[in-house]
Amino acid sequence: MTQATPTALEYVARIAPYVPGRPVEDVARELDLDPATIVKLASNENPRGPSSAVLAAIAAAAAEITRYPDGYGYRLKDALAQRLGVTPEQLVLGNGSNDLLELATMAYLRPGAAAVYSQHAFAVYPLATLARGATGIEVPARDLAHDLPAMRRAITRETRIVFVANPNNPTGTWSEPAALEAFIDSVPRDVLVVLDEAYNEYLEPAHRADSVGWTARYPHLAVTRTFSKVYGLAALRVGYGVMNADVADMLNRVRQPFNVNALAQAAAVAALADIAYVEDSRELNRLGLTQLVSGLASLGIPFVPSYGNFVLVKVGDAARINHALLLQGVIVRPVASYGLPEYLRVTVGLPAENDRFLAALAPIVGRDLASG
Numbered sequence: 001m002t003q004a005t006p007t008a009l010e011y012v013a014r015i016a017p018y019v020p021g022r023p024v025e026d027v028a029r030e031l032d033l034d035p036a037t038i039v040k041l042a043s044n045e046n047p048r049g050p051s052s053a054v055l056a057a058i059a060a061a062a063a064e065i066t067r068y069p070d071g072y073g074y075r076l077k078d079a080l081a082q083r084l085g086v087t088p089e090q091l092v093l094g095n096g097s098n099d100l101l102e103l104a105t106m107a108y109l110r111p112g113a114a115a116v117y118s119q120h121a122f123a124v125y126p127l128a129t130l131a132r133g134a135t136g137i138e139v140p141a142r143d144l145a146h147d148l149p150a151m152r153r154a155i156t157r158e159t160r161i162v163f164v165a166n167p168n169n170p171t172g173t174w175s176e177p178a179a180l181e182a183f184i185d186s187v188p189r190d191v192l193v194v195l196d197e198a199y200n201e202y203l204e205p206a207h208r209a210d211s212v213g214w215t216a217r218y219p220h221l222a223v224t225r226t227f228s229k230v231y232g233l234a235a236l237r238v239g240y241g242v243m244n245a246d247v248a249d250m251l252n253r254v255r256q257p258f259n260v261n262a263l264a265q266a267a268a269v270a271a272l273a274d275i276a277y278v279e280d281s282r283e284l285n286r287l288g289l290t291q292l293v294s295g296l297a298s299l300g301i302p303f304v305p306s307y308g309n310f311v312l313v314k315v316g317d318a319a320r321i322n323h324a325l326l327l328q329g330v331i332v333r334p335v336a337s338y339g340l341p342e343y344l345r346v347t348v349g350l351p352a353e354n355d356r357f358l359a360a361l362a363p364i365v366g367r368d369l370a371s372g
């Protein structure tokens with residue numbers, strides 16, 4: 001018999017919980033597999049281990065963990081400000097860039113207000129919006145990508161935030177910088193545009209928008225980035241936002257005073273300085289993505305061209321194929337909760353991991369095709 005519990009806010013009780021990629025240990029336990037043989041291509045992490053410079057920075061910071069971290073994040077903000085050509089006052093640090101998305105909704109949304117985002121966009125936009133009791137306006141995607149003109153038209157008087165992911169997860173789609181800037185310019189200045197660039201470093205330089213530069217011209221623009229993806233620090237939880245200093249001030253008012261821990265701050269400073277690690281990771285990703293999509297093409301399996309470190313693969317009965325992959329120790333990401341029940345999202349791994357995935361997939365879909 002379940003006991004009565006205090007009445008939660010009805011808009012909180014309505015939230016569908018986030019479904020993360022499954023941890024290796026979890027799958028190993030359930031299917032009785034050796035964790036060492038499992039390949040995880042489910043959460044868009046960097047498949048390389050952290051660099052030795054990052055590990056050394058973490059070890060040094062570990063000696064100080066009885067102290068609170070620097071709540072302002074002086075060293076990390078200083079390093080980011082220099083790298084990006086902005087002032088520290090334009091920066092907000094977060095416990096992952098997920099935190100920045102939450103902070104934006106805390107500072108700008110309330111019941112009765114609305115946020116606009118695209119269909120098939122990152123799951124945290126509706127989650128953070130609904131957690132404030134605000135209304136989510138989901139705009140139909142166009143060929144799985146953001147339809148920016150339609151998103152502009154969806155903005156109402158109640159709209160206080162528009163979320164744009166570029167590239168988007170889980171689709172891997174990308175908006176041209178010129179179209180993106182025209183969109184931002186068209187948005188009323190009392191609506192905050194949150195431009196989520198979690199995969200920015202994976203873009204070829206020619207594809208990158210001058211989004212940080214835009215924050216000087218567009219006071220209603222907040223750009224968010226993360227150390228979880230190309231920088232390889234997903235477990236430490238650290239990200240940042242770049243925006244007008246007055247907007248940053250608002251986000252800083254609602255953030256926890258010590259939201260970024262000391263190990264994360266030290267690691268992020270070291271990771272930012274390790275330019276070769278990022279370059280090599282982008283190159284490894286470029287090769288791995290080519291390996292995956294040419295493998296898929298030769299199996300005759302459709303996929304969505306990707307600008308990130310993952311690829312959305314159209315497999316048909318994704319739940320069944322996902323399970324068959326799990327039985328072979330390959331963890332990928334079902335995306336039915338994103339309205340994509342026929343797809344699986346596969347993170348680009350190391351070359352041997354990509355091969356494992358393709359080798360595991362081939363007989364399953366082969367059977368599928370054979371059985372019609």
Ligand SMILES: *Cc1c(COP(=O)(O)O)cnc(C)c1O
Pocket residue numbers: 044095096097098099122165167168169196198225226227228229234237238239
């Ligand atoms: C992974 C991801 C993030 C944030 O990840 P954090 O680990 O919280 O920094 C944000 N947006 C998108 C689109 C992502 O895929």
